Amino acid sequence: MNILILSRGSSNYSTQRLKEEAKTRGHDVRVVNYALCYMAVEKGNPVVYYRGKPLTDIDAVIPRIAMRYTKYGTSVVRQFEMQGVYTTDSSIAINRVRDKLRAYQLLAKTDIGIPKTVFARETSDFADVIEHAGGPPLIIKVARGTHGNGVVLAETKKAAQAVMQAFYVEDVSFLVQEFIAESAGTDIRVIVIGGKVIAAMERQSLDNDFRSNLHQGGEGKKVRLTEEERKTAQKAAKAMGLSVCGVDMIRSDHGPLVLEVNASPGFSIEKVTGVNVAAKLIRYVEQSAKRKKIKDRVGA
Ligand SMILES: Nc1ncnc2c1ncn2[C@@H]1O[C@H](COP(=O)(O)OP(=O)(O)O)[C@@H](O)[C@H]1O
């Protein structure tokens, strides 16, 4: 097959691993920086150009779109979709999970546990928001954050108000969430491919941070999921309409709570679990690319 990996980091571990496994399995594989692609939009002829040449005869696209480039990156993915090219995750689904409010609305509707959450933007009803979220200590996050940046733990009402005020004057959407104290500093990352759980790890912060993101100095270790956690991860992937994703959840004393679903999960989980995630993804592409168009059934 002719496989195209859309990634800005050709030397990035996950991209390297995908390329390596695609080659091992006998495919022609190419890594293209989608930020440098340009698109000709004309009637009946949706072309993507890269370094002056059209990208043609592609059998499958594997999008690895960075948060910061969501809009442009997904428009490149969409241009391939317009050509009828198979993509592991659709442009709609990638966009959907990049917006935490949209994602939480859908998760809640699907009956998946999430921490109690209040969304706001241009409000100065801080006291009211704090009350609706259950009072301090509270987690406050920017609606489009990633890697743990933009996630704050406010231990008092005063601190919570100050943080909200800062977001308010900067005009950013934020969410206020109950702090799940019993999970502080740990979360679980589950890789779901084609509706199946293929790897899971627990991430633990090493420096007493409440955030367990590996980008914040967290460390991963293998974990055995409960049946409920496994089902929750699969349901979350389905609710987002993602075929390939990383579901993040925390263990609370009332069961697993989903924090977010990542459309381009990193592959460092391979080192922690010993699971060959890249090979599993390529195998999934081989099986599902034949079906060509993936239908999005989420409806929001
Ligand atoms: N409500 C919460 N209660 C306890 N810990 C949380 C909560 N929300 C986030 N965290 C911690 O902060 C980390 C980052 O939060 P997350 O919502 O995943 O944002 P990001 O998209 O920046 O990774 C999580 O992995 C978790 O360890």
Ligand SMILES: [Mg+2]
């Ligand atoms: Mg996270």
